[in-house]
Amino acid sequence: MTEPLAPGSTIGILGGGQLGRMLSVAASSLGLKCHIYEPSANPPAGQVAACVTTAAYDDTAALRAFAESVDVITFEFENIPTGALDVLEALRPVLPGRTALATSQDRLTEKNFLSGLGLMTAPFANVETADDLLKAVETVGVPSILKTRRFGYDGKGQIRLKSAADATAAWAELGNTPCVLEGFVDFSHEVSVIGARAQSGEVVCFDPGENVHRDGILHTTTIPATLTTAQRTDAVILTGRILNALDYVGVMGVELFVTPSGLIVNEFAPRVHNSGHWTQNGCVIDQFEQHIRAVAGWPLGDGHRHSNVVMTNLIGAEANDVAALSRDASVGIHLYGKAEAKPGRKMGHINRITGPA
Amino acid sequence: MTEPLAPGSTIGILGGGQLGRMLSVAASSLGLKCHIYEPSANPPAGQVAACVTTAAYDDTAALRAFAESVDVITFEFENIPTGALDVLEALRPVLPGRTALATSQDRLTEKNFLSGLGLMTAPFANVETADDLLKAVETVGVPSILKTRRFGYDGKGQIRLKSAADATAAWAELGNTPCVLEGFVDFSHEVSVIGARAQSGEVVCFDPGENVHRDGILHTTTIPATLTTAQRTDAVILTGRILNALDYVGVMGVELFVTPSGLIVNEFAPRVHNSGHWTQNGCVIDQFEQHIRAVAGWPLGDGHRHSNVVMTNLIGAEANDVAALSRDASVGIHLYGKAEAKPGRKMGHINRITGPA
Numbered sequence: 001m002t003e004p005l006a007p008g009s010t011i012g013i014l015g016g017g018q019l020g021r022m023l024s025v026a027a028s029s030l031g032l033k034c035h036i037y038e039p040s041a042n043p044p045a046g047q048v049a050a051c052v053t054t055a056a057y058d059d060t061a062a063l064r065a066f067a068e069s070v071d072v073i074t075f076e077f078e079n080i081p082t083g084a085l086d087v088l089e090a091l092r093p094v095l096p097g098r099t100a101l102a103t104s105q106d107r108l109t110e111k112n113f114l115s116g117l118g119l120m121t122a123p124f125a126n127v128e129t130a131d132d133l134l135k136a137v138e139t140v141g142v143p144s145i146l147k148t149r150r151f152g153y154d155g156k157g158q159i160r161l162k163s164a165a166d167a168t169a170a171w172a173e174l175g176n177t178p179c180v181l182e183g184f185v186d187f188s189h190e191v192s193v194i195g196a197r198a199q200s201g202e203v204v205c206f207d208p209g210e211n212v213h214r215d216g217i218l219h220t221t222t223i224p225a226t227l228t229t230a231q232r233t234d235a236v237i238l239t240g241r242i243l244n245a246l247d248y249v250g251v252m253g254v255e256l257f258v259t260p261s262g263l264i265v266n267e268f269a270p271r272v273h274n275s276g277h278w279t280q281n282g283c284v285i286d287q288f289e290q291h292i293r294a295v296a297g298w299p300l301g302d303g304h305r306h307s308n309v310v311m312t313n314l315i316g317a318e319a320n321d322v323a324a325l326s327r328d329a330s331v332g333i334h335l336y337g338k339a340e341a342k343p344g345r346k347m348g349h350i351n352r353i354t355g356p357a
Numbered sequence: 358m359t360e361p362l363a364p365g366s367t368i369g370i371l372g373g374g375q376l377g378r379m380l381s382v383a384a385s386s387l388g389l390k391c392h393i394y395e396p397s398a399n400p401p402a403g404q405v406a407a408c409v410t411t412a413a414y415d416d417t418a419a420l421r422a423f424a425e426s427v428d429v430i431t432f433e434f435e436n437i438p439t440g441a442l443d444v445l446e447a448l449r450p451v452l453p454g455r456t457a458l459a460t461s462q463d464r465l466t467e468k469n470f471l472s473g474l475g476l477m478t479a480p481f482a483n484v485e486t487a488d489d490l491l492k493a494v495e496t497v498g499v500p501s502i503l504k505t506r507r508f509g510y511d512g513k514g515q516i517r518l519k520s521a522a523d524a525t526a527a528w529a530e531l532g533n534t535p536c537v538l539e540g541f542v543d544f545s546h547e548v549s550v551i552g553a554r555a556q557s558g559e560v561v562c563f564d565p566g567e568n569v570h571r572d573g574i575l576h577t578t579t580i581p582a583t584l585t586t587a588q589r590t591d592a593v594i595l596t597g598r599i600l601n602a603l604d605y606v607g608v609m610g611v612e613l614f615v616t617p618s619g620l621i622v623n624e625f626a627p628r629v630h631n632s633g634h635w636t637q638n639g640c641v642i643d644q645f646e647q648h649i650r651a652v653a654g655w656p657l658g659d660g661h662r663h664s665n666v667v668m669t670n671l672i673g674a675e676a677n678d679v680a681a682l683s684r685d686a687s688v689g690i691h692l693y694g695k696a697e698a699k700p701g702r703k704m705g706h707i708n709r710i711t712g713p714a
Contacts, residue, residue, distance in 0.1 A: 298683050327656045
């Protein structure tokens with residue numbers, strides 16, 4: 001695309017969860033419509049979208065009709081089947097694009113890509129065979145974490161090895177699928193950068209947030225993060241390098257470990273990111289609008305924030321706390337319209353304004 | 358209703374224009390769904406709502422099905438036919454309620470109500486006959502403004518009388534329908550208060566904004582308004598009196614003329630109001646969410662703002678300026694998804710952040 005998408009155009013979104021929902025709301029501010037593609041019925045995003053297709057990712061006819069009804073396609077999750085991408089890409093631009101998806105879908109590819117850029121990662125080794133596993137434990141050592149190369153999220157698909165003796169059982173528990181063994185990183189805290197790159201190549205980042213996890217799931221993101229000025233600059237520059245190397249268009253979340261020897265890249269997600277939800281109440285142009293602007297060829301916001309924020313996820317039954325939380329007028333409430341509050345399920349989040357930026 | 362509406366519930370909205378659209382978006386943050394009722398096809402609000410009914414306001418079956426599919430009903434415009442209200446009210450609560458609608462639908466009733474509260478209005482006289490018109494011109498004088506009692510908006514349905522000789526022709530131009538003749542008020546500027554009242558009786562106001570009109574249509578609202586502390590307090594207190602007297606539930610916009618002898622009430626609108634759009638980028642809880650909270654029985658936000666804002670409407674072809682405006686990251690863009698930019702049509706608005714509050 002060379003021209004910005006005109007108001008009235010339609011953005012196709014693969015995935016109808018909370019990220020698709022908040023993308024659709026952001027698109028509406030710009031006069032853009034959204035069409036959601038989602039295999040499961042009644043997705044959260046469908047409650048605020050102009051159109052919903054309920055179909056599987058191998059339904060070629062449905063994919064084709066979807067693509068033909070929209071002007072550009074984006075996604076809320078990275079594990080889009082290659083076959084679906086083949087169908088869609090033949091008809092419409094799919095952004096942030098295939099390279100970013102292929103790179104982030106596989107932890108080994110991702111780590112090789114990051115190392116290739118000269119960025120620091122945790123020590124890692126590929127595990128495809130029993131022999132690989134033994135060698136990996138030797139080179140990477142213990143404690144370390146065995147992670148499936150694909151389809152991991154929110155702490156799923158990974159097991160911590162306390163000793164070399166745990167390795168075989170852990171790998172079996174992960175189904176003996178291709179894994180990477182990651183060395184333990186002695187970090188003080190985790191931060192993440194929400195970066196964006198426009199079709200023009202322009203790169204903009206929001207100020208890094210500091211993340212606290214609980215049970216493997218993001219619990220809070222606090223803005224600003226505890227970082228020196230140099231670390232802050234490093235975080236933004238390395239995010240820009242990742243975005244440029246992938247010729248990326250859209251918003252990306254980059255998770256970083258802060259260590260005495262520098263910032264170590266944990267992983268990146270080629271989409272809007274849970275740790276960027278604070279921007280909804282901290283910025284004029286939030287991560288969702290920033291992503292829509294990028295894929296629609298509009299100018300990006302500048303990442304400026306007016307307020308400091310603490311974002312807290314509402315997991316499972318925590319969404320019931322909303323009645324009490326709604327009494328606090330400094331709290332922005334964001335519920336996802338999910339019917340059932342299963343344990344571990346992200347039901348919503350709150351953004352507490354803690355003061356002017 | 359005694360219990361707050363649970364997430365997952367549905368709010369019915371009469372009217373599918375931009376106000377319904379922004380109400381639906383606000384409701385989604387609270388995990389609430391919206392069902393839009395609108396006679397014309399493809400309404401702007403339908404692009405971000407869970408459900409749309411396209412039917413006339415005299416379609417009793419459609420009204421009934423709509424009411425039965427929702428938990429509570431609200432509206433984005435005040436001229437709802439009485440017959441439709443009769444059908445809906447029998448099935449579900451309709452908020453802010455019939456008294457507010459009846460009072461604001463007729464300029465004479467509205468002015469009598471305001472006078473009855475001891476609030477200052479422009480001098481006015483009822484005009485139902487040619488004889489009334491002559492007497493009105495005598496008591497109210499010229500210059501003055503002849504306004505239809507019903508269905509006026511955005512400067513429509515009103516004519517300025519420069520001399521007594523204009524009166525008969527002006528009334529004929531307005532169709533010889535019931536009118537009020539309003540005396541000229543020598544005001545320095547117009548401000549408006551966006552107030553809200555909860556089902557509990559709690560009243561909260563946003564800080565008044567200063568309005569500038571152009572061709573009879575709101576052009577800009579600037580926050581904060583030019584007001585003394587005493588005027589600011591007066592504005593909020595009189596808004597509270599109006600809300601209480603109507604046993605009101607929801608958000609109301611009250612337009613006030615600032616004069617040396619005090620604040621004169623021009624009119625009030627029993628709904629979210631164009632002059633409250635600035636709250637979207639100035640507050641954690643904006644007027645749309647405040648209204649949804651009120652009608653859903655949730656606690657209200659406290660009206661606090663984090664930023665000062667200038668709101669500017671985009672009328673007709675001005676919406677084409679959005680490409681240039683989108684380059685300014687201090688500008689929040691809000692387009693309404695209307696297909697055609699007719700002259701005088703509200704296509705969107707922008708909120709420019711001018712600094713911390």
